[in-house]
Amino acid sequence: MLLKIEKRSESSRVMVYMTPIIALVLTVLCSTVLFTLLGVSPVEALNTFFIQPLDSRYDLSELFVKATPLMLIAIGLSVGFKANVWNIGAEGQLTMGAIVGSSLFIYFHDIDSVFLLPAMILLGAIGGAAWAAIPAFLKTRFNANEILTSLMLVYVAILFLSVLVHGPWRDPDGFNFPESRTFSDSADMPILVAGTRMHFGTLLALLAVLGTWIMMAKTLVGFQIKVIGSAPTAGGYAGFSQKKIIWFTLLFGGALAGVAGLSEVAGPIDQIIPTISPGYGFTAIIVAFLGRLHPVGIFFASLLMALTYLGGETAQISLGLPVAVTGVFQGMVLFFLLASDVLVNYRFRLNIGRKAVS
Amino acid sequence: MTLKSIPSLLGAVAVAGSMLMGATAMAEDKIGFVYVGPVGDHGWTYRHDLGRQAVQNELGDKVKTTFVESVKEGPDSERVIRQMAADGHKLIFTTSFGFMNPTLKVAKQFPDVKFEHATGYKRADNVSAYSARFYEGRYVVGKIVGNMTKSNVIGYIGSFPIPEVVRGINALTLAAKSVNPDIKVKVAWVSTWYDPGKEADAAKALIDQGADVILQHTDSPAPLQVAEERGVWAVGQASDMSRFAPKAQLTAIIDDWDGYYVARTKAALDGSWKSEDTWGGFNTGMVDLAPYNKAIPADLIALAEKTRNGIEDGSILPFAGPFNKQDGSVGAKDGEALDDGTLLGMNWYVEGVEGELPK
Numbered sequence: 001m002l003l004k005i006e007k008r009s010e011s012s013r014v015m016v017y018m019t020p021i022i023a024l025v026l027t028v029l030c031s032t033v034l035f036t037l038l039g040v041s042p043v044e045a046l047n048t049f050f051i052q053p054l055d056s057r058y059d060l061s062e063l064f065v066k067a068t069p070l071m072l073i074a075i076g077l078s079v080g081f082k083a084n085v086w087n088i089g090a091e092g093q094l095t096m097g098a099i100v101g102s103s104l105f106i107y108f109h110d111i112d113s114v115f116l117l118p119a120m121i122l123l124g125a126i127g128g129a130a131w132a133a134i135p136a137f138l139k140t141r142f143n144a145n146e147i148l149t150s151l152m153l154v155y156v157a158i159l160f161l162s163v164l165v166h167g168p169w170r171d172p173d174g175f176n177f178p179e180s181r182t183f184s185d186s187a188d189m190p191i192l193v194a195g196t197r198m199h200f201g202t203l204l205a206l207l208a209v210l211g212t213w214i215m216m217a218k219t220l221v222g223f224q225i226k227v228i229g230s231a232p233t234a235g236g237y238a239g240f241s242q243k244k245i246i247w248f249t250l251l252f253g254g255a256l257a258g259v260a261g262l263s264e265v266a267g268p269i270d271q272i273i274p275t276i277s278p279g280y281g282f283t284a285i286i287v288a289f290l291g292r293l294h295p296v297g298i299f300f301a302s303l304l305m306a307l308t309y310l311g312g313e314t315a316q317i318s319l320g321l322p323v324a325v326t327g328v329f330q331g332m333v334l335f336f337l338l339a340s341d342v343l344v345n346y347r348f349r350l351n352i353g354r355k356a357v358s
Numbered sequence: 359m360t361l362k363s364i365p366s367l368l369g370a371v372a373v374a375g376s377m378l379m380g381a382t383a384m385a386e387d388k389i390g391f392v393y394v395g396p397v398g399d400h401g402w403t404y405r406h407d408l409g410r411q412a413v414q415n416e417l418g419d420k421v422k423t424t425f426v427e428s429v430k431e432g433p434d435s436e437r438v439i440r441q442m443a444a445d446g447h448k449l450i451f452t453t454s455f456g457f458m459n460p461t462l463k464v465a466k467q468f469p470d471v472k473f474e475h476a477t478g479y480k481r482a483d484n485v486s487a488y489s490a491r492f493y494e495g496r497y498v499v500g501k502i503v504g505n506m507t508k509s510n511v512i513g514y515i516g517s518f519p520i521p522e523v524v525r526g527i528n529a530l531t532l533a534a535k536s537v538n539p540d541i542k543v544k545v546a547w548v549s550t551w552y553d554p555g556k557e558a559d560a561a562k563a564l565i566d567q568g569a570d571v572i573l574q575h576t577d578s579p580a581p582l583q584v585a586e587e588r589g590v591w592a593v594g595q596a597s598d599m600s601r602f603a604p605k606a607q608l609t610a611i612i613d614d615w616d617g618y619y620v621a622r623t624k625a626a627l628d629g630s631w632k633s634e635d636t637w638g639g640f641n642t643g644m645v646d647l648a649p650y651n652k653a654i655p656a657d658l659i660a661l662a663e664k665t666r667n668g669i670e671d672g673s674i675l676p677f678a679g680p681f682n683k684q685d686g687s688v689g690a691k692d693g694e695a696l697d698d699g700t701l702l703g704m705n706w707y708v709e710g711v712e713g714e715l716p717k
Contacts, residue, residue, distance in 0.1 A: 058444075062437055162549055166519055166716055175479055176521050176705040177455065197436070268433035273456065274518065274549075278430040313438050316426040317445060323396065323428045 004349045015344045020290065020297070023336035024304075030332055040319055048319055049311030049329070059310070061196035065268055066306035069094070069260040069277065071205040073284035074302055075212050076256030078293040080249035082216070083229040087250055089135065089150025090257040091281025092157035093128040097258020098265045098276050099161055100127025105187040106169055106180060106272070116186045121204070121262055128258015129251045131157060136250040140243045146250070154281070165274050180272035189267040201263025206299075208256055213295035225249065257281060286334055305330070387449075389413060389623055390442040391425040392435065394454035395552045401577025401596035402551065402613070403427065406453045406476075409615035416620045420627065431456025436463055443468040449626040451619065452476065455520070461485060472626050477522060479702065483633055488618060491639035492522075493529035493701075494669045495611035495647060496573075497676035498662050499593050500533025502608055502650075503571045505658050506591055510540045513564025515557055515574040515581055516547045519716045521704045523575045529676045530573060531710040533665070543711045544569060554580035565590055571608075582607055598648035610648035617643050637698070640670045677701065682709040 032042040053059050073090045080087045087093075101124030104116065134153060138144035162178075171181040189199035216222035228235040228245045235242065260280065265272055287305050291297030312326030391410045395403035407425065414423045424447070426438050435457045442450050443464055449472045452461045458478035465473045465485045473485040481487050503512055512534060516523050527545060534541045544567055546560040553576075561572050561581035571591040574581045582603035585592035592603055594610025618636065625631040638644035647666070650659050668674030679690030684707035690696055696704075707715055 065433065065437070159549075163716075175703045177479075178518060178520060179459075182459070197433075264433065268436065271459070273432060275431060275456075278432065278434060309434075310437075313426055313429075313434075313441065317390070317424050317438075317442060320424065323426075 002351055004351045005346050006349060008345060008347050011344045015340075016292075019340040019344055020292070020301075020337060022340050023333060026336040026340075027329070027332045030336075031329060034325070034328065038321065038325070040321065045315065045319060045321070048315045050307065052314050052318075053307055053310035057193075058196055061193055061198040063303060063306050063310060064202045065197045065199070066309055067302040068199075068202045068205045068267075069264055069280040070284050070287050070302040070305055071298065072201070072208055072260035072263070073253075073257045073281055074287040074291065074298045075205075075208050075295060076253035077284060078288045078291070078295075078298055079212060079216070079225060080253045081288060081293055083225040083245050083249050084232075085139075085246055085249045086147045087132065087135070087150050087253045088147050088285065089132070089152075089154045089281070090253060090284055091277060091279065092150070092154035093131045093254040093257035094261035094264075094277055094281050095154075095157040095161050096131035096261070097124040097128035097255075098261030098272070099157075099164065100124060100130070101258065101262035102180075102183075102187075102265050102272055105183055105266075109181060109184060109187075112184070112186050114186065117189070117200075117266065120187060120266060121259060124258045124262030125255040126258070128261065129255040131258070132250040132254025133247075136247045139246055139250075146246075150250075161272075161276065162274055165272050169272055171271075178274050182271045183266055187266055188270065189263055197268050199263065199267040201260075201267050204259060204263060208259075209295045209299050216295070221248065257284075286330070290333070290337060304333075308333070386420055386422045387627060388442075388445070388447040389421050389423045389626075390445075390447040390450040391423065392429050392438055392442070392450065392452045392454075392457060393425055393427045394431065394456070395428060395577060397425070397427050399552050399577045400579050400599060400602075403453070403577070405596050405613040406451070406615055409619040410451075412616035413619050413623050417623060417627070421623060429454075429457075436460035439464045439473075440467070443471045447471060449474065449623060449631070455522075472631050474622060481633055481635060486622070486632075486634045486636070488634075488636040488638075489522075490613060490615075490642075490644035491637060492611055492613070492645055493525045493676055494639040495645045496526045496529040497533045497669065497674075498647060498665050499573070499609065499611065500530040501537055501665050502654060502658060502662050503530070503573070503591065503593070504534030504537040504541055505661075506608065506654070507534075507538070507541065507571050509568045509570045510538065510542060511568040511570065512541060512543045513561070513567070513569030513572045514543055514545045515560045515564070515572065515576055516545050517551050517576050518549060519547060519705075521702055524707070524715065525701055525704050526575055527711060528704065528708045531708050532676065532681055535710045537661075541710055545711065545713055547716055548576060550576065552577045554578040557581050558584050561585060561592075562588075579603070594648060600648060605651075605653075607648070608651045608654060612646040612648055614643055614646050640666060683707065684709055684711055684715075 035042040035045040077087055077090055101120045104120050104123055135146040135149040138149050139146045166178045169180045171179055189201050192198045224240045225245055228240055228242055261276060264276055287301045291301035308330050315321040393403040397403055397407040410423045410425055429435050429438050439452060439460055451474045453476045455477045458475055458480055461473050461475045462480055462482055462485060465482050469484055475485060475487055477489045478487050514527055531543045544564055546564055548556045548560050550556055557576050557578050558580040561584040565588050572581050572585045573593045574595050577596055579599045579602035582592045582599050585606040586603035591608050592606045594607050596613045598610050600607045665674060675695040677696040679694045680692040681689045683689045689708055
C-alpha cells in the first residue's frame with residue numbers, strides 16, 4: 001500500500017472538540033458549491049437553511065418539537081454506545097412505546113383523569129424497554145448480535161402497529177381509514193407555550209439529558225458503563241458484570257425511545273397512525289455520534305439536525321430547491337464529521353521507497 | 359474576514375433576504391401544494407405537480423405556485439402546511455389522505471386562508487375535500503383484462519387496505535368477472551404508496567403465482583417494468599407509464615387534476631371560492647385512460663369505450679347488482695346499486711377476490 005493509516009499515539013484534545021465545528025464549516029463551504037450549481041445564491045440558500053427557521057418565537061418552538069424525539073432517543077442510545085452495546089433498533093422501541101402507552105387511551109378513552117397521561121408515559125417507557133429486553137436477553141443468553149436482533153425487531157414492531165391501526169384500533173367513525181380516534185384532552189401532552197406545538201415531551205427530553213449527564217458523571221453505574229466500554233477486561237477484573245451493563249443500557253435506551261414514541265402520538269400527532277416516526281430512531285444514531293455521545297453535545301446535535309429538516313422545508317417553499325438537497329446536506333455533515341474524526345485519531349503516512357519495519 | 363464580522367454579515371443577509379421575500383409576496387398570490395411523494399414518482403405526486411404547473415401556466419404572473427415534496431404524514435405535515443399559511447399563501451392543496459387532520463388543525467388557525475384536501479372526508483368553512491372516482495377507470499380496465507388474461511389469474515398490488523383501494527379491487531373484479539366468470543384476483547399488500555423495490559417484488563410474486571396481468575394501486579412504474587421483463591400484461595397507475603413498459607402496458611388510469619386546480623385557484627382569486635365536496639369521475643375529466651395498447655383487439659377496445667361512455671352518461675354504474683360479497687352474502691341486489699356512502703366506507707371484497715382483506 002502506498003498510503004498507510006496508523007493510529008496517532010496521542011490525539012489532540014482541542015481537535016476532539018473542534019471536529020464538529022470543522023465539519024460544519026466544511027459542509028457550509030461545500031454546500032456553497034452545491035447551491036451555486038443549482039443556480040441559487042449560496043448566501044440566500046444558507047440564510048433559508050439556517051437563519052429563517054429561527055426567525056420567530058413560533059419557529060423556535062417548532063425546532064424543539066422536531067428535536068424532542070431525536071434528543072430523547074439519542075441520549076438513551078449514547079449510554080449503550082459508550083458501553084459498546086449497539087442498539088440499532090430504537091425505531092422499533094419507539095413504535096412499541098407508542099403502542100403500549102396509547103393502548104391505555106384506546107381501550108379507556110372515556111377516562112378523564114389527571115393520572116391518564118402520566119400512566120401512558122410510564123407504559124410508553126415500559127413498552128420501549130420491553131422491546132429492547134428481547135435483544136438484551138438474546139445477547140446475554142445466546143450471545144446473539146444485538147445489532148441484528150434489535151434491527152430486525154424494528155420491522156416486527158412497525159408491522160404490529162400496522163395490524164392494530166388497520167384493524168381493532170381504527171376510529172369507529174373513521175370510514176375504515178387506518179387511523180385511531182384522536183386523543184382526548186386528558187391523554188394529550190400539555191402544551192408548554194400557548195399558541196405553539198411545544199409540548200411536555202420537550203421538558204421530558206431536557207430532563208433526560210440532564211439526568212443522563214448526572215448518571216454518567218456522578219454514579220457508579222455511569223462509571224461501570226465507561227469502564228466496560230473502553231476496557232472490558234479491566235472492568236471484569238474490577239468485578240463489573242458485563243451482562244448487567246448490557247441489560248441496563250438496552251433497557252435504558254429502549255425506555256427513552258418508548259417515551260419518545262408516546263410523546264409523538266400524544267403530542268403533535270394526536271392519534272395513532274400507520275407511520276408514527278419518519279425514521280427518528282435511525283436519525284438519532286447520527287445525532288448521538290454528532291454529539292460525541294456526550295449529553296451537552298447531543299442536546300446541540302439534535303437541535304442542529306432538526307434545523308436541517310426545517311431549513312430543507314423552508315428552502316423548498318421559498319427557493320424551490322428539491323427535497324434531496326436536505327439529504328445531501330445531512331450526509332455531508334456526517335461525512336465530514338466522521339472523516340475529521342478519523343484524522344484526529346489516525347494519520348496517513350506515505351510509504352514510498354521504504355519497507356515498513358514490522 | 360475576521361470572526362467579528364460574521365454576525366453583522368449574517369444580519370445583513372437576513373435583512374436582504376426578508377426584503378426580497380416581501381417584495382415578491384406583494385406582486386402575486388401564492389398557491390401552495392403539499393406532496394406526500396417526490397415530484398418524480400411518475401405516479402400520484404407527479405400528476406398533482408402537473409396540475410400545479412397547469413395553474414402556473416394558465417394564470418401566469420397572477421400567481422406564484424410553490425410546493426414541498428416528500429412530506430411525511432404526521433407532525434411534519436402540520437408544520438409545512440402551517441408554514442405555507444403563515445407565509446401568505448392564499449390557497450393550499452394538501453394532496454394525501456394523511457394530511458387531513460393536520461390541514462384541519464392549521465385551517466382553524468388561519469380562517470382567511472383556503473385549503474383543499476385530497477381524498478379525505480372531513481371539511482370546514484375554509485377546507486374543501488376533493489377526490490376522483492378512480493374506480494370508474496378500474497371498471498373499464500376490468501373489461502379489458504378479463505378478456506386479455508389466459509391464466510385467468512389477475513395480480514393486484516395494493517398499498518393499504520383503505521376503502522379507496524378496496525373499491526378499486528372490487529370494481530376491477532366485478533368488470534372482469536362480467537366478461538370472464540372464471541377470473542380470480544390475487545392481491546399482494548405492500549404497505550407503502552411508493553417503494554419501487556417492494557412493488558417489484560410483489561409483482562414478481564404475483565407472476566410466480568400464475569398472474570398474467572398485473573395491476574397496481576401504488577405509484578412507481580416498477581411493477582410495469584417487471585411485467586415487461588416477464589412478458590405479462592400490466593396497467594399503469596396515475597399517469598401514462600408506457601415508456602417504462604411499451605409492450606406490457608395495456609392502458610393506464612390517469613389522474614387529471616389540472617382542470618380542478620385551475621378552476622379552484624381562479625375561484626380563490628376572484629372571491630367565489632366556497633368549501634365544497636367534489637368526487638369527480640370520467641365526466642369531470644379527473645379520471646382518464648392512457649392510449650390503448652395496439653395488441654388489444656378492436657372489438658375489445660369498442661367494449662371498453664362503450665363502458666366508458668356508459669359510465670360517463672350514467673347508464674352504467676360499476677357497483678350495480680346483482681353481485682355477491684366474498685363471503686357469499688349479497689353485495690347488491692338486482693336493480694340496485696351501491697350509494698356513495700357505502701362506497702366511501704367499503705371494507706369487504708366482492709366474490710372473485712382471493713385471500714382475506716387485512717383487518
